[in-house]
Amino acid sequence: MHPALTYIYQLQQEDSALTALKRQLDSLDPATAEKRALTALEQQYQALEVKQHALHADLQDAELKLKSLETKIQQLDKKLYSGSVINSKELSALEQDIEMLKRQRGQLDEQILLGWDEMESLKQQTETNRAHQERASAAYQSQYQRYLQTKSDIEQQAAQHLKKRKALLPHIEEAILQKYETLRGKLGGVAVAKVENDICAMCHTAITAYIKNRLKSDSVFITCESCGRLLYLPSE
């Protein structure tokens, strides 16, 4: 076995650990579902506010209309009872006008009443939304904090592995490092396979006695016949 393999095997350990940490980091969830739930509530709140404003304006309009209708009715009533209109046709027309205005007033009254009911309901919905928003925000914050903590833990572990990796590099010749990286690229990130109980720990193919002896006696690289990885035989 080539003497550099002891270092290359350690390098492989560090690289595999780094790959696993990278995968862990990539799969971390920055509280996506919680954020989505909170955003939905915030949008609902805004929609409720828009509705409330529109309804408020409608109600103000209706109140103004009601006032002017009442003024008109009062004026016509005054005219009716003032005795200034004597012609029966005119009188009956006046009465009809008053009737019509009173019907309009009735409809408007009802519309305003319904409007206030709806306003009350909108206010309740807004309050409920507020309470839900507070809970959703707390849930998001705590989940996001957990995410940040986990992320920071993983990054710290990765920094330690990178440090160990860096310390190994001066022990490995550039050409050998190249060979290692090329093999890693071709073999799913794992260039070195440990021989354990006479089998390749990566592909589980048996290592012949001849190969095992060569690993012990020859200072060369020997690859697994099956998976093509550099074989590393730990000293017994």
Ligand SMILES: [Zn+2]
């Ligand atoms: Zn193998």
